[in-house]
Amino acid sequence: MEYTIKQAAERVKLPASTLRYYDKNGLMPLLKKTSYGTRQYSETDIHWLELVRCLKDSGMPLDEIKAFMMLCLEGSATSEQRREMLELHRANIERQMRVLTRSLGVINYKLDHYNEIGIFHIDKD
Amino acid sequence: MEYTIKQAAERVKLPASTLRYYDKNGLMPLLKKTSYGTRQYSETDIHWLELVRCLKDSGMPLDEIKAFMMLCLEGSATSEQRREMLELHRANIERQMRVLTRSLGVINYKLDHYNEIGIFHIDKD
DNA sequence: TTACAAGTTAAAGTTAGGTTTAAGTCAAGC
């Protein structure tokens, strides 16, 4: 089954303009077009887009996602390199989670002690 | 104890240019300057900056942080409004953590099954 | 008193990740 850009956009919950932007920036090197130029998203393309969303939503820059894609294209010779990228990214996600957990602790503390707090209490509560 | 911008920058681990930027954009309405114009960071300013970092690092836009600051200046009349802001922000942090957890699961799954994966395996592993 | 370090400003430049616009192509329904 193949999808138009609009259908693909609905499936991965990104605007069509974003899908065009990703394609233009080399994130979809395998994407096919019909003879008169419209993009045709295959199931594989959709799955790749879902991975792109997952990586992007967890803070990987598009540049890096593209680099990962390029390594995929080069086949199994690059699998060790790709594993390393994912491991670095995992560490990065874990770091982000620690930052969020720490901030959440501060917010929760503030909320627990939030009776008549003003600017002059910033350093005391 | 008062700090120069450089000392404050070191304490809160932000570049001095960022501290100037924050001041210029109204995030530091209580910051004092010496008679010849250099910024003087008090302990209270430092604590406020630490809260700014905490909010910013957990994804609150500077606009909103500034709005929060302004409410603080208005005193206890706005405490309910500030509590609401913090509660919305807490919910936002929790949402971010769910996104990260979900992505982490995908990455971990990929890493666990990472033997000879290429582009053509994107949809199968 | 001269030079240096540290501060100041306004304004311009940067980066990431898009979105919007303008002008055009194509196939189908009426």
Place this chain on the structure above:
DNA sequence: GCTTGACTTAAACCTAACTTTAACTTGTAA
């Protein structure tokens, strides 16, 4: 055969959050 709707492109525009630059002032040390 004409309009409509979905697609295309290149290029311009946008926003957040800074950073850099250029020109300037000020206090301190030699």
